[in-house]
Amino acid sequence: MEISPSAIHDHNDKLLSTHKRKLEQTAATIPATNDLIQKLIDFQVAIPSWALGTGGTRFGRFPAGGEPRNLEEKIDDIALLNSLNKSSGAISLHIPWDIPENPKHIKALATQCGIRFDAMNSNTFQDQKDQKLSYKFGSLQHVDKAVRDQAIEHNLQVISHGENLGSKSLTIWLSDGSCFPGQLNFRKAFQNTLESLEQIYAKLPSDWKLFIEYKAFEPNFYSMTVGDWGQSLLYANKLGPKAFTLVDLGHHLPNANIEQIVSLLLMEEKLGGFHFNDSKYGDDDLTVGSIRPYQLFLIFNELIEGMDSRGMNHTSDLGWMIDASHNVKDPLEDLLQSVEAIQIAYAQALLVDRSALEHAQSINDVTQAQEILQDAFRSDVRPLVAEARLKAHGALQPLALFRELNIRSELIKSRGVKTIATGL
Numbered sequence: 001m002e003i004s005p006s007a008i009h010d011h012n013d014k015l016l017s018t019h020k021r022k023l024e025q026t027a028a029t030i031p032a033t034n035d036l037i038q039k040l041i042d043f044q045v046a047i048p049s050w051a052l053g054t055g056g057t058r059f060g061r062f063p064a065g066g067e068p069r070n071l072e073e074k075i076d077d078i079a080l081l082n083s084l085n086k087s088s089g090a091i092s093l094h095i096p097w098d099i100p101e102n103p104k105h106i107k108a109l110a111t112q113c114g115i116r117f118d119a120m121n122s123n124t125f126q127d128q129k130d131q132k133l134s135y136k137f138g139s140l141q142h143v144d145k146a147v148r149d150q151a152i153e154h155n156l157q158v159i160s161h162g163e164n165l166g167s168k169s170l171t172i173w174l175s176d177g178s179c180f181p182g183q184l185n186f187r188k189a190f191q192n193t194l195e196s197l198e199q200i201y202a203k204l205p206s207d208w209k210l211f212i213e214y215k216a217f218e219p220n221f222y223s224m225t226v227g228d229w230g231q232s233l234l235y236a237n238k239l240g241p242k243a244f245t246l247v248d249l250g251h252h253l254p255n256a257n258i259e260q261i262v263s264l265l266l267m268e269e270k271l272g273g274f275h276f277n278d279s280k281y282g283d284d285d286l287t288v289g290s291i292r293p294y295q296l297f298l299i300f301n302e303l304i305e306g307m308d309s310r311g312m313n314h315t316s317d318l319g320w321m322i323d324a325s326h327n328v329k330d331p332l333e334d335l336l337q338s339v340e341a342i343q344i345a346y347a348q349a350l351l352v353d354r355s356a357l358e359h360a361q362s363i364n365d366v367t368q369a370q371e372i373l374q375d376a377f378r379s380d381v382r383p384l385v386a387e388a389r390l391k392a393h394g395a396l397q398p399l400a401l402f403r404e405l406n407i408r409s410e411l412i413k414s415r416g417v418k419t420i421a422t423g424l
């Protein structure tokens with residue numbers, strides 16, 4: 001479903017005078033808004049192909065209707081999001097849920113919609129139909145070399161799909177680990193995994209990056225073979241310069257200091273990318289910024305500090321992706337909210353007075369350091385984010401327009417009420 005430029009124009013026209021008034025108020029207190037707005041325009045967040053349908057839990061799934069039935073419709077949905085917010089110009093594909101059977105056609109369709117292919121994701125956490133050997137007891141770590149070889153081969157196929165589409169990175173998340181003490185020899189599991197990763201790394205195209213994602217627990221509940229950033233960093237360091245750690249916000253033990261992890265990974269030149277989501281307890285897959293917006297701001301604060309200190313490009317030097325899919329919301333509305341939350345946190349972090357903060361730190365003025373951060377966090381940057389969208393020919397209020405146009409009903413009309421998108 002396409003949104004016509006005139007629908008966006010009419011929507012913006014109605015809201016324009018109120019928007020301009022708010023923007024003027026903001027601009028009076030926030031310096032350098034043009035530079036900041038340009039950074040917001042440039043910043044793009046990749047949408048995962050598995051977040052376009054309603055997610056589920058092991059207890060149940062309640063589809064919203066009108067879910068995309070194939071990869072073409074998933075690309076259509078992302079194009080729809082991007083025409084509203086102009087910040088979702090990339091898709092992150094999951095194989096085998098979204099195998100591009102006709103890559104030339106898929107690439108042409110995406111290009112036509114202004115969508116590029118971000119990181120490819122492999123899947124050795126499920127057994128697929130017709131699969132010879134089972135991943136029940138792990139994949140790249142498996143005690144049986146034949147299983148490891150099968151998982152390696154799958155990752156090489158994912159790279160080849162990605163090459164056809166113009167992707168430049170592979171994300172490996174492993175569910176490998178153990179559920180009970182004694183089940184696994186930790187050292188051997190690590191070494192098997194490393195050896196397997198080495199074989200994948202050896203076949204990685206020269207301009208590609210390998211992202212190693214970690215997770216503290218689930219589906220294994222005693223040990224995870226890539227369980228935290230230390231283990232991921234060990235693998236990345238041993239593999240070489242094209243291997244990086246990927247941080248998924250929901251993959252930490254409760255109350256982990258993620259902003260400190262980010263800062264140190266950037267220092268080591270080993271932070272590769274991000275999976276945004278939010279959570280209260282674990283890997284809850286909730287909308288970005290819905291539970292802990294201050295933590296999200298603090299993470300962006302460290303990202304900007306670390307990237308700027310190394311002269312990195314905010315837009316292109318790290319992989320920015322959402323990884324969430326939940327049970328009760330319209331998935332497209334959820335993604336609009338998530339992207340907006342990311343932009344707000346990014347804009348707030350750009351407001352931090354870095355030289356004042358550095359000075360406060362240098363004289364141990366703890367109170368002032370806190371004031372500087374919280375002053376930025378408590379600034380209402382929403383008019384700036386809206387202005388960035390307006391300048392990029394998106395909608396001033398994407399979610400409101402999504403609802404005004406009855407997009408979900410239209411999707412249900414054209415795709416049916418009982419469609420279920422591939423994914424978890």
Ligand SMILES: [Mn+2]
Pocket residue numbers: 173213248275323
């Ligand atoms: Mn993830």
